[in-house]
Amino acid sequence: MQLIYEKSIPGRRGVKLPASDVPVATLLPAHLLRAEAAGLAEISELDLVRHFTNLSRRNFSVDTNFYPLGSCTMKYNAKVLENTAALFAPFHPMTALLPGGEEFCQGTLGMLHDLGLMLADITGMAEVTTQPLAGAQGEMTGILLVSAYHAARGNKAKKKYVVVPDSSHGTNPASAAIAGYEIITVPTAPYGDMDLELFKKAMTDEVAAVMVTCPNTLGLFNPHIKEIADIAHSHDALMYYDGANLNAIMGKVKPGDVGFDVIHVNLHKTFGTPHGGGGPGSGPVGVKKALIPFLPQPRIIKDSRGLFQLESKRQGSIGRTANFFGNFGVMAKAYAYIIMLGREGLVLASEQAVLNANYIKERLKPYFELPYDMTCMHECVFSASKQLVHGVHAIDIAKFLIDRGYHPPTVYFPMIVKEAIMIEPTETESKATMDAFIEVMIEAALTAENDPQALHDAPLTMPISRLDETKAAREQNVCCQW
Amino acid sequence: MQLIYEKSIPGRRGVKLPASDVPVATLLPAHLLRAEAAGLAEISELDLVRHFTNLSRRNFSVDTNFYPLGSCTMKYNAKVLENTAALFAPFHPMTALLPGGEEFCQGTLGMLHDLGLMLADITGMAEVTTQPLAGAQGEMTGILLVSAYHAARGNKAKKKYVVVPDSSHGTNPASAAIAGYEIITVPTAPYGDMDLELFKKAMTDEVAAVMVTCPNTLGLFNPHIKEIADIAHSHDALMYYDGANLNAIMGKVKPGDVGFDVIHVNLHKTFGTPHGGGGPGSGPVGVKKALIPFLPQPRIIKDSRGLFQLESKRQGSIGRTANFFGNFGVMAKAYAYIIMLGREGLVLASEQAVLNANYIKERLKPYFELPYDMTCMHECVFSASKQLVHGVHAIDIAKFLIDRGYHPPTVYFPMIVKEAIMIEPTETESKATMDAFIEVMIEAALTAENDPQALHDAPLTMPISRLDETKAAREQNVCCQW
Amino acid sequence: MNDSHYCPHTPEEISEMLAVIGVSSVEELFAPIPAELRAKALTIPSGMSEFETFARMQAIAAANTQGMTNYIGGGFYDHIIPSVVDHLSGRAEFYTAYTPYQPECSQGTLQALFEYQTAICRLTGLDVSNASLYDGGTACAEAAMMALRVTGRNKIVVDASLNPFSRQVLKTYLFNLDVEVVEIAPTDGLLDRAGLAAVLDETVAAVLVQNPNFFGSIDDFTDLARQVHVLGGLLIASVYPISLGILKSPGEMGVDIAIGDGQSLGNPLCFGGPSFGFIAARKSLIRNMPGRIVGETVDKSGKRGFVLTLQAREQHIKRHKATSNICSNQGLCALRGLIFLSSVGKQGLADMARLNRDKAEYAKARLLAIPGVTLLQSSPTFNEFSVSLPKPAAALVEGMLKEGITAGVPLGGFYKGLENALVVTVTEKRTKKEIDHFARILEAALCN
Amino acid sequence: MNDSHYCPHTPEEISEMLAVIGVSSVEELFAPIPAELRAKALTIPSGMSEFETFARMQAIAAANTQGMTNYIGGGFYDHIIPSVVDHLSGRAEFYTAYTPYQPECSQGTLQALFEYQTAICRLTGLDVSNASLYDGGTACAEAAMMALRVTGRNKIVVDASLNPFSRQVLKTYLFNLDVEVVEIAPTDGLLDRAGLAAVLDETVAAVLVQNPNFFGSIDDFTDLARQVHVLGGLLIASVYPISLGILKSPGEMGVDIAIGDGQSLGNPLCFGGPSFGFIAARKSLIRNMPGRIVGETVDKSGKRGFVLTLQAREQHIKRHKATSNICSNQGLCALRGLIFLSSVGKQGLADMARLNRDKAEYAKARLLAIPGVTLLQSSPTFNEFSVSLPKPAAALVEGMLKEGITAGVPLGGFYKGLENALVVTVTEKRTKKEIDHFARILEAALCN
């Protein structure tokens, strides 16, 4: 398909602007002006609409295809939620920051405050900040809170390390690094979790925090998690919970009860807000009591009269992670999601997410290697090693699925599983959908034996076949030059 | 694709209803109850969303494809217009009909009143009723007004006929028939319009009305139109203007000035409201002064205080053509369209619609027979007779276009042109789009000579190939039986 | 600067095109229009930007009183609309397409309409449905004209407890065809069976009834169907689709043609439209059905597909001999109806119907507790019921409008002798709190 | 009855699935969670229908004061949003997709992001752009960290006339990396070049400036770029995209990294988000860019296609050595930005920028006509300008809130000594009528 710039015609106009009702201002001095107008598209509204409508049709998406992308929780995003954000479109965030401005923003401030309370309930934390803009930023915020906590207790210099399992998501070590820590990586044991003995060895008083996902990226719940927390605490290290997999355990276990001190949740995963082709997300962070003083500001508090106020000038706060109050529109959808499902609905969601993952796991086990063969939580991780014998890689199976109208599972993650195929169906998929997917997966396994080339050639039904990624990285054409 | 009923699972639920806050009423007597619940779909919301989203992707549409469907004026429907109807969603029409209710509906009543005034200006009529629900109903309404007019003057018995040219749209004679008239059809002359001499012969004092489209369905403006009107009037017959082709002449000529007494306009053609895959439309009817007393009720009038009132109890009115005020939501979009384009914008729209049609006509003339070779208005009509020599029909060219991503022009209409191909680009298409279309049309013409079979086999790129229409008509499976 | 809306051409392109056509100006293209016929300038104002346009439309909407609590129906009902309805009917491929004349590139619309026809058949208990008519009133007219064709007779008998607006539309459609329309005045808010029997004979093409009727009364027309059929006529019933979640279906009663307005199925009130009319009938009547009909068939390779079928009935083929003049119908509204019915679903529609009746029965009890308020009908009701008040209903309703309540539709305007009567509608949207408030306000209004 | 939201299984299906798994209850699947860790019940309330949910959300929105007339900016601006933006970004295939890891079935998102990167490059006059960052503040932090990596230095100099919130975010990101952040206090509402010269040396990784700055002053940093480059540092400029319709671009000034907040490009105010941050840089810096980057390539048959490229920079490959921790970004908001820019278009953005300045200059003149109101800066301004008032700005602004006007952002909270100063924003949305009213109210407020 042509680029929108290739469809442009010099002088063509898109949307019409309102006519001016004020005098034309005297020109700015030439040295402050750009030499020529920026080379934006020049296209009619119809051509623009056709361009983007047809572009959209070149995507797979939850609304058009089963999308069992492991670790991403691609659940159905209820349409009613999509309608909620628009209700808040007109509200300028700066209004709340003006002297006496809170009074004019009680609805929005109250919603953020109450969302924090509900997330604190679900995660077992004392207070939640809704400012972080995505999971990774939540992680960084959380680790900065940890460092502020240690600093306040005079241990800044002493605390040098953050411990992560080798199965952790890349953002965990990356976030800890930005927060100024060195990383200690602990291998995974045959039982599918951070090796307890190696973990004990790794732990010293120089460890500031232990970051884990539970269930982890293998979809497994760590039975030793409490012990791990105790060990960490015995070294004055704090426990960080990566909440990206919270969809497995809502109402079943509260990370706070298990001994976690800091947690982020991905509203765009567990709480039904769409992923937008790469965002926006939202990554609220919850903490235990001892960390409250360090939370980002402004903090939203409910005063004695029940009015919501901003507390901005607190000592000890790590500062700000976003210019305003975080991705409010995303949080409005998540807030609506939580009150709509309610306490029973959230538990049911986790139960059926786990049921679906185990169902797929059991049905595919005969055809694909299951490196960690045990009850999983919301997702299961296979390996294409059986297929590799025939020269077929996980990526080939992924492309075959595309031809059949399925978005592939996550492949090659977690890195500890060779040729990993990570399947997360989520609770919103029907049995019929999963059964059809399972049949196609089985067909892929058989094709790997009988006709590997067919898998190497896939996909054939898309507007393009497999792309030359090396050429892209080499030539670095990241901006249209013509 | 499976039918939604084939995806249903007994007991599955879709949307959740609010819980009841009142006692359960005592059961109705059994003989008033249905034996079993109606066999509607039982499907989850995600499966429902996927079903209809994927169904939508099996359509060509203006937003995805060039759609030069002659006589249908498939212009771009501005997105801002789509947002206007929702503003009026909560207003119950019955409110205005309650005693003193008008006072609570001044916005909506005023909009209908003002839309009538603007349409009266554009068409040169004295008053407009916005009640008719589509063009065809507008025609019927118009002819009923004609009959009421004749009846009021004691000529009910005498006036038996409605005269239409053989190029007229099928709804014209069909509407006149419902209105109780017999039809006299006048052939088209070589110069592309109703044969003047034959028309004169056909005219008697028993003719109640002459229904014409101008420009007609050949896209030609009848130079004798004034003379025709004079002749009709000399026989005390009224002139009916089928406004479906109004997009050619806005601000250029007002039917009222030409001698037309009654007119309908298709808001869903000329005034930028979408066609919805077959509706809803809106067909307001304008009349000259003498016909005002017969207009449908309630009539919306502006009283001395500038308040909008409903006049319901008028003698002589033909009654009602819709339960309430017509397709209000469609009219809101058309109203917005008119005020947005304004006087200059409407004229420009007609000018460029005519420019585009003539451009395509000139460029395709060398390749397709142009039965009436003269300056056209908003559309041009070719014949596939040159291609017929090679056994290629208009329908084959249509299917070839589908494979190239173009919705075909109207084919086999008007009936007076053998193998008709009726092209109406509209003003919203860019030259680039038309040029690409023209190239494909030329390719079709060449393929007709070189490889007719290729055209017979088309389309090959759609989810289905050509369908067996006889089987459909024979078996009459119009409802899913399983 | 070309500041036109949606007319994309640049001056350069326009000259190129003019050159190809061989004229020197766009104006030349209008030469075929005789000079003396050319229009004086339009008097409507100059245009504006889309932002100003939308602001203007918002101002118009704001000029209506907002937030009325509705206890009125009369053919249009204030029901919930699942969010999916707007999202899915808002897919551009649906709403910017035309009637599916080219089936290969219109399977989306065609399959949806086939599914719609199926939903209507299953809801009404009849065999065949078309792809929509304009609205409930015109559906009455089309059904009547259908009966006239089928029977070759020219008398229509109408129960006057059929919606008065629909009766007006019916008469407007028929007034020029020499057809006799006989109205039967209701008794006790129900069809007067004796009165009907008196006029029923073998000259009657069809009897038109409504269930629940304009008073809200529920009836069973099984007996009537038998009588009419004996005399070779057809029974036509107008029905309220939500009520069919629980009420006996036209098919079960032996009705020949069922019709109604589809607004309550996912279409907003929107000051009266667009909604859609539905029509379903016994299989034997299919060739006399008006409008579009989608049929199932197969493609060259035997794959299932859908097409517009039996087009020989229609105006674009049969012209003045067509079964109807309808061309554009209400396709998108019918699609909304299908999405609504599929979202609510089989059990859900029954639940929703029960919820409507429960709310209405609660309101009925609250109103009847008010001194001087009595029930107009003795028959059971669905979500509408009629009460007679100790004083004229018109003034009362007018007064309550100022309280932000549309208290009901006064019957006096439609039936003489019923000046004190009011038909009250209560949908699932009304909360107990609202209903209690309504009763209090009404009682207060009656006391002074 | 299974009244769960969006959990589709029927009891029958659940038992079938349990049988396949070989457990007798769903509860068994949670056995891996030690009993003693199991949660007590959640305390959040029970659920409700979507209709009740939406009503609740409407009530929350209604609890904010409606219809404020905005003269505030500070990073978020009240601009028009063409209708196409919502309609097209509202296509389900865009908003319900994930990051385009599988290019063959994600070309829609990938091509759109490539077009977005192109628009950002052309707007800023730089060579490369990524596919979005979180917001304007985090973009400052990412740009600073990028400069630290590129130069291997550890000092950042920041003009204090850069948005105070962005400066806070910058400090929060950097406070644990041993990096020195030096702030230069502005003079006359502009960067203090002398003050800057005093600290500028070859230990400085980057200088961060903003144009127009927080006071609304327009500057030309061409000279600064030269100075910084001589010392081997980088110049980072935060810019307001709408202003780039007319203002000299970062590229023309010699800026190395341009950043900013994209909210003004088609994203609603929405109480602060979601918007997006953009970052563009000279080609040589591409391997140090944070976040996703889309690149052009070809498929097996030589057909053009787009992929996520240079992923070796990213956390999912490089883990703690990544150029940034960002994973989910603000893709859909960036898409809105692209649609906005493509709809307004090349000439349109220039017109829009001029319109903003014209309105602001008109407002400036009206305000300066008020006795005691003077201009804070001598430099030209775009659509924001700073005035000093005869009395404290805070109390005045608070008072005007009650008039439904956000009169501007008091500078006292951010810069000591400026307690009487106010920065006023005027976008193209403000009408002459509104501005005149604003001036009258302000004058009145100052008089009492």
Ligand SMILES: Cc1ncc(COP(=O)(O)O)c(C=O)c1O
């Ligand atoms: C396990 C895990 N942790 C963290 C993240 C990062 O979250 P985000 O993409 O919202 O930054 C993800 C998202 O992919 C994840 O799957």
Ligand SMILES: Cc1ncc(COP(=O)(O)O)c(C=O)c1O
């Ligand atoms: C020339 C002409 N007249 C009348 C009509 C009927 O209008 P509608 O479809 O709105 O009933 C049409 C629509 O196709 C038409 O093209």
